[in-house]
Amino acid sequence: MKIGNLEIKGYAALAPMAGVADRAMREICLSHGAAYSVGELVSAKGISLCDKKSLEYLYRPSGDFPSAIQLFGYEPEIMAVAAIKAQESNPDFIDINMGCPAPKVAGNGGGSALMGDIRLAEKIVKAVVDVSKVPVTVKMRTGLDENSLNAAELAKACEFAGCSALTVHGRTKKQMYAPPVNTDMIRKVKQSVKIPIIGNGDVKDGKSAKEMYEKTGCDFVMVGRAACGNPFVFDEINAFFENVEYYPPRLEEKLKVLIEQIKLMQKYRSKKVAMLEARKHTAWYLSGIKGAAALRRECGTISSIEDVRLICEKALEYNKDL
Numbered sequence: 001m002k003i004g005n006l007e008i009k010g011y012a013a014l015a016p017m018a019g020v021a022d023r024a025m026r027e028i029c030l031s032h033g034a035a036y037s038v039g040e041l042v043s044a045k046g047i048s049l050c051d052k053k054s055l056e057y058l059y060r061p062s063g064d065f066p067s068a069i070q071l072f073g074y075e076p077e078i079m080a081v082a083a084i085k086a087q088e089s090n091p092d093f094i095d096i097n098m099g100c101p102a103p104k105v106a107g108n109g110g111g112s113a114l115m116g117d118i119r120l121a122e123k124i125v126k127a128v129v130d131v132s133k134v135p136v137t138v139k140m141r142t143g144l145d146e147n148s149l150n151a152a153e154l155a156k157a158c159e160f161a162g163c164s165a166l167t168v169h170g171r172t173k174k175q176m177y178a179p180p181v182n183t184d185m186i187r188k189v190k191q192s193v194k195i196p197i198i199g200n201g202d203v204k205d206g207k208s209a210k211e212m213y214e215k216t217g218c219d220f221v222m223v224g225r226a227a228c229g230n231p232f233v234f235d236e237i238n239a240f241f242e243n244v245e246y247y248p249p250r251l252e253e254k255l256k257v258l259i260e261q262i263k264l265m266q267k268y269r270s271k272k273v274a275m276l277e278a279r280k281h282t283a284w285y286l287s288g289i290k291g292a293a294a295l296r297r298e299c300g301t302i303s304s305i306e307d308v309r310l311i312c313e314k315a316l317e318y319n320k321d322l
Contacts, residue, residue: 001196001219004135004164006092008066008220010035011241012209012234015167015200015224016070016139018100022277024264027061028257029227033234035220036066038139041097041105044073044082058089059268068137072097074109074120076127083128083136093135093164096128098154101141101173112141112173115154122157129162139167139200142185145174151185152192159193167198167222177225183215190217198222205233206240229284231257251289251319255312258285262308275303282308291318 001008014021014029016038021029026037039057046054060067069091073079083094098121100111107113114121129136138158143149155166168189170181181201190197199218203209204226212221226233232249239246249257261281265274283299286292291314298311 001165003093003137003196006066006135008035010238011221012203012237013037013198013220013222014227014234015222016040016068016095016097017224017228018102020228020280022265023059023061023268024261025227025231025281026067027063027264028261029231029234030061030063030065030067032231032257033238034065034223034227034231035234036068036092037061038068038070038095041070041072041100041111042082042086044071044075044079047071047082047085048078055085058086060089060091066092068093068095070095070097070139071128072100072105072110074114074124076120076123079124080127080131084131087133091134093137094128094132095137095139095167096125098138098140099167099169101176106173112144115140115150115173116144116148118150118154118157121154122161125158125161125163135164136162137165137167138163139169141169141171141173142182143172145172148172149182149185152188155189155193155197159195163195165196165198165219166193167200168218170199170201183212186212186216186218190219196220200224203237206237206246209237210240229258229281229287231261252316254285255315258282258312259305259308262305266305271304275305275307278302278305278308282311286311286315289315289319291315 014034014037018040042057069086098114105111142151168186186199196219198220199212199216200222203223209221279299279302283296
């Protein structure tokens with residue numbers, strides 16, 4: 001797949017999950033086969049005002065992997081200013097968020113709320129494209145609700161404004177993250193434009209990735225929640241499509257990657273913030289193992305990497321005979 005002149009190799013990308021797919025998680029997923037990553041959504045207004053926290057989100061992961069910065073907002077002029085600033089971090093492309101259903105984003109006119117105003121959405125894309133030296137993409141949903149499934153119309157407007165690729169999460173704003181994705185709508189978007197379409201939603205392994213490709217005709221797929229505590233999902237998807245044997249990592253290997261991720265979190269964030277975030281990531285890595293429920297309760301008190309190591313030791317002890 002090509003996003004503008006940028007060639008993307010592989011089979012699946014990591015989705016931009018706010019408050020989850022931070023710089024550390026992105027680097028870990030990229031090292032385990034994710035084709036590219038998109039950063040957590042960042043406020044265009046915050047960037048334009050040089051807000052310190054907003055500017056921190058502009059840093060891209062280290063390495064040679066393709067990565068993007070995702071902006072959200074509802075004012076074309078402010079989005080353009082933010083795009084100019086964002087390019088100082090040398091992203092491979094800039095993504096515009098038109099899919100986030102969270103009240104703090106959509107409630108202020110950004111994210112998925114833009115699906116209710118296609119003319120404004122088109123102006124935003126054009127404003128960013130006009131100032132960007134790198135390709136511009138858009139991430140959207142299928143519509144605001146089941147009575148306004150207008151993703152195809154929005155896709156055409158974005159393409160006309162200069163968008164280089166589109167990611168479609170197969171649910172409406174109202175549906176949030178359930179029920180199952182509407183692959184028919186993703187296919188409809190694919191058939192309505194000539195630019196690449198990335199299918200998103202419910203991709204959790206090689207089989208579901210293949211189904212997304214086949215049911216929608218999309219050019220690429222994106223993995224979101226299935227990568228939480230499981231960066232190995234990209235190794236599995238790659239092995240599936242390359243028709244090679246995949247051997248899931250043993251628990252000891254998984255926990256080593258967890259520790260590596262926590263160390264990266266400490267490197268990029270303050271210790272306090274890193275440890276607060278480590279609680280949910282540790283719990284995700286422990287999902288499905290023997291003793292997981294009790295261990296997850298302990299995750300709620302993590303305050304140091306030593307606490308994480310102790311939980312890992314208990315997990316290995318609980319599962320030593322498996």
